[in-house]
Amino acid sequence: MKPLRHWLFSTLRFFYAIKTKQLHWHTTHHAQQARLKHAQRLAHQDIIETLTLRSAQLEHDLAMLKTTHKAQLLMLKTQCKQDIKDYQAYLSALDKLKITIQTSYQHLPEAVAFTIHHHAKQLLNALWIADTVEEKLRCELRLIHFMNAVHEDACVSSDDAAVLSSLPKKTLALLQQPLL
């Protein structure tokens, strides 16, 4: 029985020694531990503040982005509607142009009138499919120039009865030029 008690007491002593060492370690390092915990808490708070700020910034950016996109889409829609209206107006103008040239030059072969109309429509399509602004401007200028020539020829014809039977020279000269 004695050795067992002795063994039990030695085990308990060993256990208490470990506890004492632990207590001693905690007492010596308490200040450092507290300091580290405080620093950790501060760092954590700092991270949370940074993340909150970043989140608010992103939310604001997103709202701005949505507004910008909405405005740009609205502008694009308006521009598209205007483009379609312009295209429709151009097509009607070309139809009228053909009728004008046919009434002004009654002896003009119908094939020529149709060719003038066809050429004007090709110019309009070239204007429509042009990619760059410069190209669009160039095509638009050519179309306007062509339409002006047709109008001028029609005016000359209506002013002067002598040229009633002749051909629209300016327009025909422009027809000889290549499309692009």
Place this chain on the structure above:
Amino acid sequence: MLIKLVLLLFFCALLLLASADLLLHFAFAHSADYLTVAALSVLFMAFALLAVAALITASHSLSRQLRHFFSASERLQRRLYFFANKQAYSNELFACQRQQINFFKQQRQRYLLEKNNRRQVCALSNTIRQRLIMLKPILPAPAFKQLRDQHQQYRQQLNSAGLIDLLRTIDSLTTQ
């Protein structure tokens, strides 16, 4: 700590089993039975303790993970990801909507052009038909048939340029 205790119990159980074996060897069957029962009980206790330790560890780990998942920093981080994703989605949506608007614009323009082309082709075709009727008595039958077939073909193809060329040909034949 629990694992250490489990190991200790396990070794105790092994020692008890070895002792029981020794006792059986020296013909102490009755004591060996007792020792075996004790060893098995200790072994059972060890396994029960191991199971409890596993349960405690798992629950600790789960609670730690849950606390981490719902912590302020993680929640804010997830919010950041949400806004970043939303921004990317908004940009993609904008690009798609732009494409859609441009597509509908092109479709509308194509429709207008086709409508106009059809009207012009119809007018041209009527003129050509009248000319062909006028030319029918003076043209040889194969030439007339060829012209008529060409007219039909260009009309079906909505080929304005071809029809204009055909009208020119017919005009030149008329003047001859």
